[in-house]
Amino acid sequence: MEIYKDLSNPASQEFEKLLNSQLSKNNIEEGKIIEGKINKITEKYVFLHVEGLKSEPVLDINELKTIGLKDKIKLGEKISVLLERLEDKMGEVVVSASKAQKIKGWDKLVEAYEKNEPIMGKITSKCKGGCIVEHIDTGSLMFLPGSQISDKPLKDISHLMNEPQKFALIKLDKVRGNACVSRREIISSFKKEDKAKIIEKYKVGDIIKGAEVKGYSSFGCFFNVNGELDVLVHLQEISYSRVNHPDEVFNIGEKHDLKVITVDKEKLQVGCSVKQLSPDPFEHIENYELNKVYKAKVSKIMDFGAFCELEPGLTTLLHSSELSWTKKNISAKKMFKVGDEIDCIITEIDKEKRRVAISHKLTLKNPFEVFEKKYPVGTIVEGEVVNKNEYSLFVNVENLDIDAFLHCNDLTYLNNGEEELSKYKKGDKIKVKVLEIKSEDQKIRVGLRQTEKDPFDWFKDKKKNQTITVKIISTDNKGLVVRPEGCEMDFIIKKSQIAINAADARPTRFTGGEKVDCAIAELDLEKRKVTLSMKLLEEIEKKEALEKYGAEGSGKNLPFSSLSEDLKKKDDKNE
Numbered sequence: 001m002e003i004y005k006d007l008s009n010p011a012s013q014e015f016e017k018l019l020n021s022q023l024s025k026n027n028i029e030e031g032k033i034i035e036g037k038i039n040k041i042t043e044k045y046v047f048l049h050v051e052g053l054k055s056e057p058v059l060d061i062n063e064l065k066t067i068g069l070k071d072k073i074k075l076g077e078k079i080s081v082l083l084e085r086l087e088d089k090m091g092e093v094v095v096s097a098s099k100a101q102k103i104k105g106w107d108k109l110v111e112a113y114e115k116n117e118p119i120m121g122k123i124t125s126k127c128k129g130g131c132i133v134e135h136i137d138t139g140s141l142m143f144l145p146g147s148q149i150s151d152k153p154l155k156d157i158s159h160l161m162n163e164p165q166k167f168a169l170i171k172l173d174k175v176r177g178n179a180c181v182s183r184r185e186i187i188s189s190f191k192k193e194d195k196a197k198i199i200e201k202y203k204v205g206d207i208i209k210g211a212e213v214k215g216y217s218s219f220g221c222f223f224n225v226n227g228e229l230d231v232l233v234h235l236q237e238i239s240y241s242r243v244n245h246p247d248e249v250f251n252i253g254e255k256h257d258l259k260v261i262t263v264d265k266e267k268l269q270v271g272c273s274v275k276q277l278s279p280d281p282f283e284h285i286e287n288y289e290l291n292k293v294y295k296a297k298v299s300k301i302m303d304f305g306a307f308c309e310l311e312p313g314l315t316t317l318l319h320s321s322e323l324s325w326t327k328k329n330i331s332a333k334k335m336f337k338v339g340d341e342i343d344c345i346i347t348e349i350d351k352e353k354r355r356v357a358i359s360h361k362l363t364l365k366n367p368f369e370v371f372e373k374k375y376p377v378g379t380i381v382e383g384e385v386v387n388k389n390e391y392s393l394f395v396n397v398e399n400l401d402i403d404a405f406l407h408c409n410d411l412t413y414l415n416n417g418e419e420e421l422s423k424y425k426k427g428d429k430i431k432v433k434v435l436e437i438k439s440e441d442q443k444i445r446v447g448l449r450q451t452e453k454d455p456f457d458w459f460k461d462k463k464k465n466q467t468i469t470v471k472i473i474s475t476d477n478k479g480l481v482v483r484p485e486g487c488e489m490d491f492i493i494k495k496s497q498i499a500i501n502a503a504d505a506r507p508t509r510f511t512g513g514e515k516v517d518c519a520i521a522e523l524d525l526e527k528r529k530v531t532l533s534m535k536l537l538e539e540i541e542k543k544e545a546l547e548k549y550g551a552e553g554s555g556k557n558l559p560f561s562s563l564s565e566d567l568k569k570k571d572d573k574n575e
Contacts, residue, residue: 017258030085031082037078046058054093079097079120080100105139109142116269123144124161129145129146147184148181170222207257208231221250231271240307242315282351288349290347291346293341295344302332303331318360322358323361377434377437380431381446382432383397383432387424388425391408404434405444431451459523460523465521466519468518470484470513491531493518518532
């Protein structure tokens with residue numbers, strides 16, 4: 001039963017407000033891990049009770065079986081689940097125990113990794129290059145390299161299989177989903193008391209010589225110092241240049257000098273920096289000026305542009321929009337490669353954000369400005385058809401790397417533009433007239449028909465209701481195709497516009513080549529619209545005759561019977 005079906009009802013709105021308030025109070029939100037009390041267990045499902053939810057979440061027994069919880073669940077106990085949906089299409093709550101386990105498992109691994117704490121696990125199987133270790137608390141799987149099984153070579157590890165033991169996390173990458181552990185590190189590790197004594201040796205500002213790269217993750221790199229201490233260099237402390245991952249800079253086993261920047265005696269951690277051993281290149285930014293050309297070295301190419309160095313460590317972004325004047329969506333990969341030195345102009349310097357923006361296209365002449373200067377509006381030029389679509393042609397002029405736009409409506413005065421378009425193909429040479437140049441919008445519009453005399457100019461000195469003589473080109477059941485004398489355009493006089501009398505409005509009365517008079521029924525020079533009518537001319541002449549020969553009995557002498565009748569009606573009315 002839906003008590004509050006109408007959400008526009010004040011009572012419904014109040015209920016919804018109270019419900020959301022309660023959910024917020026209980027920290028119940030989609031995408032969060034919540035605790036549910038096991039209320040009922042059947043052969044296929046487990047029913048949970050979560051305070052604040054309007055319905056009972058349901059777990060599939062098979063899901064619990066896959067994560068090893070089927071035999072551990074009991075009535076009344078609590079279980080962690082991920083709240084995926086507060087309400088699906090069926091109005092039910094959607095939760096997942098496996099996803100909650102995975103998220104909690106990874107969070108525990110990250111926490112242990114950052115704190116440099118060991119984790120409990122067991123070797124479950126062998127694989128190429130090592131073994132698979134299962135995290136006892138969460139079931140997360142990790143890789144144990146063969147070199148990290150023990151501090152001594154082991155021919156047989158059967159005694160180590162499925163035995164709970166400590167492991168050290170040596171590599172963790174959430175993005176790539178990699179976790180690497182070491183049993184060897186635990187075996188050879190020092191006691192906490194000894195580590196505290198070692199930490200006492202170091203202070204901020206010390207220079208550590210020849211630290212060895214031990215492992216890395218997405219947030220930094222670990223170094224071993226003199227075989228007695230592991231220190232962390234965060235990603236932002238690796239280089240003044242942009243670094244996405246430590247493996248771009250370091251290799252396992254390499255040795256580098258480090259500078260101590262933090263010492264935490266409580267956590268027994270030492271933080272170090274590599275980049276602070278070198279001067280900050282951004283201090284030299286005062287030497288650079290806006291709108292001046294500099295050389296920049298391409299250091300990394302991305303989908304959205306390229307990172308370049310004005311000098312070692314001083315990295316700038318060359319956005320794809322600043323690569324070319326004419327190619328808006330061009331990829332930097334098509335223009336440059338890593339290591340290329342290119343010309344650029346500095347367009348922005350932000351000292352607070354330590355950001356420098358550059359442009360490559362500004363070092364080149366704007367082809368649209370060049371075009372406008374050489375070919376102003378009204379100029380007739382020759383170009384080559386380089387592309388074509390359903391409604392237009394694209395014309396290149398003098399290889400200026402600009403494709404001028406030619407719409408099909410600007411191809412011809414006489415024929416249908418879309419039909420005319422089919423006559424052209426890539427490579428055709430055509431003469432066009434420059435109609436419009438928009439340098440800011442990077443658009444040039446040209447026309448082909450504008451290079452010829454407009455046949456519509458024949459109507460410039462004409463006006464509505466004016467009589468003209470036309471030549472009949474052809475006839476059909478729909479009307480007459482005619483051409484005014486001295487004009488190159490054909491028009492249609494519809495059957496309904498041939499004569500007043502329906503019996504006379506027969507196209508078959510006329511033959512091709514015959515000349516007849518008609519009137520201009522409609523004339524719109526801006527819209528280029530003309531309508532011709534023989535019927536209108538007859539009506540005009542009829543009206544004039546009525547006005548001229550309106551005396552009693554005069555209509556009997558006129559050759560038009562219909563006109564005679566009209567005149568009689570007029571006389572009767574006057575009486």
